[in-house]
Amino acid sequence: EILTTGEEAWVLTTKMPFRSRRGDIIGTFGISNDVSELVSTQKALERERNILRALIDSFPDHIYIKDHAxxxxxxxxxxAAFAGVEDPYAxxxxxxxDYFPSDLAKEYQGEDLEIFETGESLLNREGQRRNAKGEERIMxxxxVPLVDEAGERYAIVGMSRDVTEQRLAREALLxxxxxxxxxxDNSPAVIYLKNVDGSYLLVNRQFEKLFHLKRKDIVGxxxxxxxxREAADMFRxxxxxxxxxxxxxxVEELVPQDDGNHTYLSAKFPVRNLAGDIYAIGGVATDITDRKRHEQALSRLNDExxxxxENLRNAQEQLIQAEKMESIGRLAAGVAHEVKNPLAMIGMGLEIVARRAGEDDKRLGDAVERMRRGVERAKDIIKGLVDFSSAHQLKLEKQDLNAVVEEALALARWQLQSANVELVREYSDDLPPVEVDSTKVEQVLLNLCINAAHAMxxxxxxxxxxRTGKLKGVERQEGARTERHLRKGDRYVAVDFLDTGPGIEEESFAKIFDPFFTTKATGVGTGLGLSVARKIVDLHHGMLEIVNRDSGGVRATLTFKAASD
Structure with a gap:
C-alpha cells in the first residue's frame, strides 16, 4: 500500500464479514498491520540464503548438514553429484x-553418533570412498557439531575434499x-646435490661407500x-x-681416498627453481685414475x-756413414800408397835440380822452392790420409785430462799468438782420470785449437x-758409433773449446766430419782434420760435439767416460 506519507509499505490485512443479529452479512470488518520491516527482513534472509546456497554449490568440496537421525x-x-543425485534438494x-552401501553408511553413522555423544570434531580423516559410479576416491x-543457543548439539556439518589426483600425483612423484x-644409488659414479652455501642435500650410495659415511651424517x-681443507677449497x-x-x-678434481688421491672427472651443473634462480649445484664424478694411468703409460710408450x-733412423744413418767412411779409408790408403813413392822420387829430383842450379839463377831457384812447398803439402795430405785409414792402435793409460789439454795448448801456442787469440783456462779441480792415448787426444785437441784460430x-x-758430471742423455751425431759405450747416468769428463768466431753455417753441419770437406780458404788445411779427430774419438768410445753458441762462435766438446777405480 501507499501510506499517507507517500511511502510504499507492506501491509498484512485481515478481513471478516460483519453480520446482523439474524446472521445476515451487513458489512465487513478488517484489521491491517504494517509488516514492511518483517518483509524486508525476510527478503534479506532470502538473499543471504541464496548467497550461501550459491557459495556452497560453487565449492568442489562435498558439504552437507545432518540431524540427529x-x-x-x-x-x-x-x-549430490558424488551420490549420483542431480538435484541436491532431492x-x-x-x-x-539411501545412497551408499550399508557398510559405508554404518561407518558414517558411527562417526556421526560419536560426534553427537562426545562433541569432539573429526578433523582431516583420510579414507577411501566409493562414488555412485563405483569409483574409489580418496577423501x-x-x-564438526553444530550447537543451538542452549548449547545443545542439534546437527553435524561435514566437508569432504576429493584428494585422489593429488595423492596419485604424490605417489607418482614418490x-x-x-x-x-x-x-x-646403483651408479658407479659419485652423485651429489649441494645448496648454494655448499651444504649437501643429497648423496648416493657410492659417496657413502667411498668416504665411509652414512647419508644422515653427510646431508646438511x-x-x-x-x-x-685443500680438497674442500678446490671443491668450493x-x-x-x-x-x-x-x-x-x-673439471678434474683430486679426491683423497684410503689408498691415496684419486683423479675424478666431475661434471657440475646448476639446478634452478621454477623462477629460474639457482638454488643448488648437482655433481656427477667419475673415477678416471686408471684411465689417467693408462694414458700416461700410453704416452710413455709412444715416447719410447x-x-x-729415431734411434733406428740414426743407426741407419750411422751405418751408411760408417760404410762411407770405411770406403773412403780404403781408398785413402790406396791413394797414399800409390802417391807416396812418386812424391819421394819428385823430392829427390828437386834436390838434384837445386844443387845443379847456380846461385845466380834466381828464377829457377824460386821455381824449385815453390815445387818443394807443393811436395811438402802433398806429403801432409798423404800423412792425413794414412792417419785416417790406419787402424790407430791406441796406447791407453789413465790420464789427467787437464794435463793433456795443457800439452795440446802448448803445441798450439804459436798458432794462437799469430792469430791474436787470447787464451782463457777454466779447469775443474776435481776431475776423475780418463783412460786415453794422450798423444792421439792431443792431436784431436790441437786440431780443434787450430780450427778455432783459423775461424777468428x-x-x-x-x-x-x-768439467765432470753424470750423463743425462747421449747426443747422437751423424757417423757416431759410441752410443753403446756412453750411456745415460755414466760419469763423464769433458773439455769444451769455446771461440768467439762467426760460427758455422747451418747447411755445413751435416758435412763437417766428411773427409776433404773444409770451409777454409784454398791451401789452408787438408779437410781431413775433423774426420781424423772423429775417428780417434770413436776409437776411445767417446763423443765429439760441435755446435754454434747462442752468444756467437762455436763450442767444440770432447767427452770421455771416466775411468773406473
Missing amino acids: GAFMVVNRAF MLGKTDF VTTK QSERQIQHIV KDDYAIFE ENDILVIEEGEAIQ LMEAN EEGGTLTART
Missing part, C-alpha cells in the same frame, strides 16, 4: 543408507623419486666437515664457478716408440774449460 538437512551440488530428509573429511634414487654438512672453488657462470662445467724409431781471423778469445 542422520537425515540430510543441507547438501551441496558436489556431494536428498533432503534422506540418509546415507579427506572434516565433521615413485619417480624412488626410481631416481635407485638409479643414483659442507665439504670442510668431510674432507681436508669449482662450485662457486658454476654459480657465477650459471653453466655446467667439467718415437725414441726407438781478426783475433778473439778461446776458452778451454774442463
Whole structure:
C-alpha cells in the first residue's frame, strides 16, 4: 500500500464479514498491520540464503548438514553429484543408507553418533570412498557439531575434499623419486646435490661407500666437515664457478681416498627453481685414475716408440756413414800408397835440380822452392790420409785430462799468438782420470785449437774449460758409433773449446766430419782434420760435439767416460 506519507509499505490485512443479529452479512470488518520491516527482513534472509546456497554449490568440496537421525538437512551440488543425485534438494530428509552401501553408511553413522555423544570434531580423516559410479576416491573429511543457543548439539556439518589426483600425483612423484634414487644409488659414479652455501642435500650410495659415511651424517654438512681443507677449497672453488657462470662445467678434481688421491672427472651443473634462480649445484664424478694411468703409460710408450724409431733412423744413418767412411779409408790408403813413392822420387829430383842450379839463377831457384812447398803439402795430405785409414792402435793409460789439454795448448801456442787469440783456462779441480792415448787426444785437441784460430781471423778469445758430471742423455751425431759405450747416468769428463768466431753455417753441419770437406780458404788445411779427430774419438768410445753458441762462435766438446777405480 501507499501510506499517507507517500511511502510504499507492506501491509498484512485481515478481513471478516460483519453480520446482523439474524446472521445476515451487513458489512465487513478488517484489521491491517504494517509488516514492511518483517518483509524486508525476510527478503534479506532470502538473499543471504541464496548467497550461501550459491557459495556452497560453487565449492568442489562435498558439504552437507545432518540431524540427529542422520537425515540430510543441507547438501551441496558436489556431494549430490558424488551420490549420483542431480538435484541436491532431492536428498533432503534422506540418509546415507539411501545412497551408499550399508557398510559405508554404518561407518558414517558411527562417526556421526560419536560426534553427537562426545562433541569432539573429526578433523582431516583420510579414507577411501566409493562414488555412485563405483569409483574409489580418496577423501579427506572434516565433521564438526553444530550447537543451538542452549548449547545443545542439534546437527553435524561435514566437508569432504576429493584428494585422489593429488595423492596419485604424490605417489607418482614418490615413485619417480624412488626410481631416481635407485638409479643414483646403483651408479658407479659419485652423485651429489649441494645448496648454494655448499651444504649437501643429497648423496648416493657410492659417496657413502667411498668416504665411509652414512647419508644422515653427510646431508646438511659442507665439504670442510668431510674432507681436508685443500680438497674442500678446490671443491668450493669449482662450485662457486658454476654459480657465477650459471653453466655446467667439467673439471678434474683430486679426491683423497684410503689408498691415496684419486683423479675424478666431475661434471657440475646448476639446478634452478621454477623462477629460474639457482638454488643448488648437482655433481656427477667419475673415477678416471686408471684411465689417467693408462694414458700416461700410453704416452710413455709412444715416447719410447718415437725414441726407438729415431734411434733406428740414426743407426741407419750411422751405418751408411760408417760404410762411407770405411770406403773412403780404403781408398785413402790406396791413394797414399800409390802417391807416396812418386812424391819421394819428385823430392829427390828437386834436390838434384837445386844443387845443379847456380846461385845466380834466381828464377829457377824460386821455381824449385815453390815445387818443394807443393811436395811438402802433398806429403801432409798423404800423412792425413794414412792417419785416417790406419787402424790407430791406441796406447791407453789413465790420464789427467787437464794435463793433456795443457800439452795440446802448448803445441798450439804459436798458432794462437799469430792469430791474436787470447787464451782463457777454466779447469775443474776435481776431475776423475780418463783412460786415453794422450798423444792421439792431443792431436784431436790441437786440431780443434787450430780450427778455432783459423775461424777468428781478426783475433778473439778461446776458452778451454774442463768439467765432470753424470750423463743425462747421449747426443747422437751423424757417423757416431759410441752410443753403446756412453750411456745415460755414466760419469763423464769433458773439455769444451769455446771461440768467439762467426760460427758455422747451418747447411755445413751435416758435412763437417766428411773427409776433404773444409770451409777454409784454398791451401789452408787438408779437410781431413775433423774426420781424423772423429775417428780417434770413436776409437776411445767417446763423443765429439760441435755446435754454434747462442752468444756467437762455436763450442767444440770432447767427452770421455771416466775411468773406473
